[in-house]
Amino acid sequence: MRRSDLIGLGVFLLLIVLFPLLGSTALVNTGVYALIYAIPAIGLTLLMGLAGQVSLGHAAFFAIGAYTQAILVTRYGLPMPVAAVAAIALAALAALLIGLPLLRLRGHFLALATLGLGIIVTIVANEWEFTGSTSGIFGIPKPAFGGRTYDSPAEYFWLLAPVVVIALVLAQGVVRSRVGRALGAVNDSEVAAEALGVDTYRLRLQVFVVSAGFAGLGGVFYAHWLGVVSPGAANFPLSVEFLLISVLGGLGTVWGALVGAFAVEFLDEAMRQFIPLVIPGAAGEVQLIGFGLVLVLVVALLPGGIHQAFTKLLRRTPAPGGEGGTAGALAPRRHPARGSALLEVRGLTKRFGGVVAVDDVSLDVRAGEIVALIGPNGAGKTTCFNMISGVLEPTAGTVEVAGTRTDGRRPNVFARAGATRTFQNLQVFRSASVLGNVKVGRHLRSGAGLVGGALGLPARKEERAVTEAALGALSAVGLAEHADRPAADLPFGSQRLMEVARALALEPDLLLLDEPMAGLSGAERQGLADLLRGLRAEGMAIVLVEHDVAAVLALADRVAVLDDGRLIAFGPPQEVRENPAVIAAYLGEEESDVRG
Template sequence: MTVRIPQPRGGTPTTRTRSRGFGRGEPAGFVVLALLLAAFPLLASESVVNVGVYALIYGLAAIGLTLLMGLAGQVSLGQAAFFAISAYGQAVLVTRYQVPMVVAAIIAVGLAMLAALLVGLPLLRLRGHYLALATLGLGIIVTVAATESEFLGATSGIYGVYKPTFGGRRYDSPAEYFWLLAPVVFLALLLARNIVAGRIGRALGAVNDSEVAAECLGVDTFRLRLQVFVLSAGFAGLAGVAYVHWIGVVNPNAANFPLSVEFLLMSVLGGLGSVWGAIIGAFAVELLDEGLRSLIPTLVPGAEGEVQLVGFGVVLTAVILFVPGGIHEVWRRLLARLQRPAPASDEPAAVGTDVEVDAAPLLAREGRPAAGAPLLQVRDLTRRFGGVTAVNAVSFDVRAGEIFALIGPNGAGKTTCFNMISGVLTPSAGSVRLGDTRIDGRKPHVFARARATRTFQNLQIFRSTTVRGNVSVGRHLRSGAGMLRGALSLPARAEERQIQRSVDELLALTGLAADADRPAADLPFGRQRQLEIARALALEPDLLLLDEPMAGLSGAERHDLVRLLRRLRAGGMAIVLVEHDVEAVLALADRVAVLDDGHLIALGTPDEVRQDPAVLAAYLGVGDDQEEVVASAPGADGEPARKDGA
């Protein structure tokens, strides 16, 4: 996307362009991690190094669970099931079929990922505790299947799995096995970090914040959740391979519930907000495990593993209550206090107001339908909620290069129409066509792929990220890096740099450049409205639906928004506007549709609508005290807009 930025007089705004490179302090963090992993076996006793081996093994599974829970927002209690599937697969291949270890590992991890794909297709349609219970059931199924299968050794399991041998060296001591695993864990952490920092990570973080907003920006939420579910199983499968080669045996206990709880505790204690937390949590939990093994029998003579599981439960509950962000969140807050950034200003940034700039078309693109061509066709659109008809047989067209307003009293059905057009709601009857494509009843990401998007009456910003991060999600469909390219990082860097350049241009255009790195949740309400519009424009839509965009804006911000919408119209974009500021809308729109109690009561130019008796009755008592908001704003020709909206 190429955008000409209006420059304020007297200077050029400075914007920062970021690639997907390492953030501040991350390179040093990886260097420190590498040094610690290399030195740990030299500094710790053999028993502690043995604990470290288990921490690395389980840390791999915890990295996958952190991606699934922290990134995709899906709670799983079945991570041990995929761990066990891979461990059993590896044991069978190397002991019974003499498959080389590395080849067997690839097959075993593939089995775990295939199992995740097959169970994820139905299970990921569930949400919240339903998904957690379903994945818990998966672990029980794997445990029972392994116990009852003679091929898998029943309760005894499969034993005799050899220690790894590379270059004529057998890795059979804790120190040697630790050094063998350390590069694997280091690489897994790096790949997971790259995914989180890239296009896929942004999209999944957005889904976790607001699924409907992410869908309306083109994110196929189910597909992405399935991808990360399968990837998470791959990490668990890799951990299962490392586990079976270390202890030499696998039995049904590898899929039991306590192990899933242990993986969960590692992710939560370390911090779901960062993949780094998985490794930190793994070491913390394994050391805690050793401590509980020694402490519980002293406190409760004759206590078995069930009491130890209670200890894990107490720790997990305490973390959720007192440190919900885990160790990573504590560390982040500490750094924030030490850095003490200067407070950000809530004053809107200056946006250029030159007549020449205000008249220039904005975001025009080749291939966009010609001005005046039918773009959106709504026919007999109806929505019923039980016995209540919220929208009844509404029909209208929207043309390219026009501002079309949809107005009406509260409860008239305006937002319901928006929801049906954008795919958030399925119509009870009627049809919606965008160009030549019928989109009614389709998901919002289909609407977005047809180059259309929307904002929301109730703000749907992505609160867990920054202003720049929000607008970057809007570029999801204008970029293409998938899971593999994102993990490898280098192939996606050029694309990421282009995304950030486009984002910085849009932030400057909408007056948000000064807040680019500010948490979106910290913006004032009016600036959050502007952020939603900037994020929608990042999609480069041909059709833009704005649901009450002027709500919460100051007078100056409204003037800027009016200028922006006129420039977008001049660039050929079609804009459908729902707004309660009736006089402002009538002065801005080319055509107006009026809804009342779910029925279309008027459709025409602003002058025609002003004089319609049905409209006058619906709006009895509405004055013109706010008419100057738009009337005084420069029109597309640089002159103040006339009162009749011409």
């Protein structure tokens, strides 16, 4: 854990000891609810802040955990720990069944689905006799361990606090892990993360399931503290409260969930006392409106929540750092035999309605060569790149990378076949440092999973190797000294080079570069050209789209020319240079300049 995490943990442990001793019974009771609600909020913070997915019905998983615990303990006599495992598992299973179809979609489908789930769970709990209908399930005993019953607010607070600490440590482990790094990248630019081999669907599903498990655990402690579980445990206002806790605390950190929980619970208590004084006879709906107003104000005025306000107060911006080290050279990689086919494109076609953007393009790229794809604006070059790399599904045609069919499949399949790309429009992981961006490129070259990351099991040796390789890639493009800078603060040209370094960190056999020299200075362009020649000498295959015709003809072994979506020439630079169709369609009056 980082020093800031250890300091925060130390402060929290101190408050755990002092709060029940110094606070009144009513205040400590409010603190108990804050700790209970902090657990699902931690999971929701992972889901929203890390995976970028919104849940509007997280109380459904909370209620599933609470009802399962209540039924198993009161009707079947299971011990609390055994029942808790089943309750968490059932909440996670519900999330898995929902997430499997819906997380393949984009947009707010998950939010709508969880909202619907909350309504369904509430109706089922109200109508089903097995769940006690409107009366709910009551008579749930207080936890008892070692001959001691935790039935007072202070004792329950002390029982809950270690559970919250463990939840925080596990969540922080996920955030700092290889999986957390990948999910942060997905949240910034899904297409760029997938091009580096990140399976966004799988990771988002995992985090969704884990988030539901946290909610189920919160439901377990809710059931034992309240002694009764009713349909209100799944209602929409409670989901709003979880959402408010996460947003108010700050989605940028799991610590925000804990801070937000205390802030919201004390705010809730204040509203209970204040609103009836202002509006006599006001009911819970008015309080819900109050929560809605607070949520709107936080989003509008302080989108980073209390966490953002605290960091601004300290006059520093939280950014990954301290990961720098000694920059090494770009490690040589063993590529397929020179001359072997790495990319085979046959009959590639893309239609957008009645417009044919790419028309029956066929080409091949071999190991140890640079192929340039040129053509006038709108010729279909980037569309070709998008179809080859899996960003777009072709209307017709096939794409094979090292013998693997990748057409119509996601970019992470393209990356797993040993290929990656950069983008014409920069795709920067803005929430990460320069080094953090490039470390995402090592996703396929490291193996720590979600559970290992949460438990801190991945060997430090793996992380050191990831950092060393990322620094080597940065060194290759001349950016090693900027490793700890926020990526968003780099100038445009440096961000372009960082994208190249990020792609190289994958150690691909096939590299697609979309206008890599745009925005670079003369010295940077020359340095990049020298780097590409060196990579070609090692056996890497490179395809680049570039508008600097002179640079392309000097660098490429073969040149493919597109015009109006059709391949009109493909061959050595000299042959293409003298092709009448190319001169007419693309070079035009620049022919004499190119010859010179």
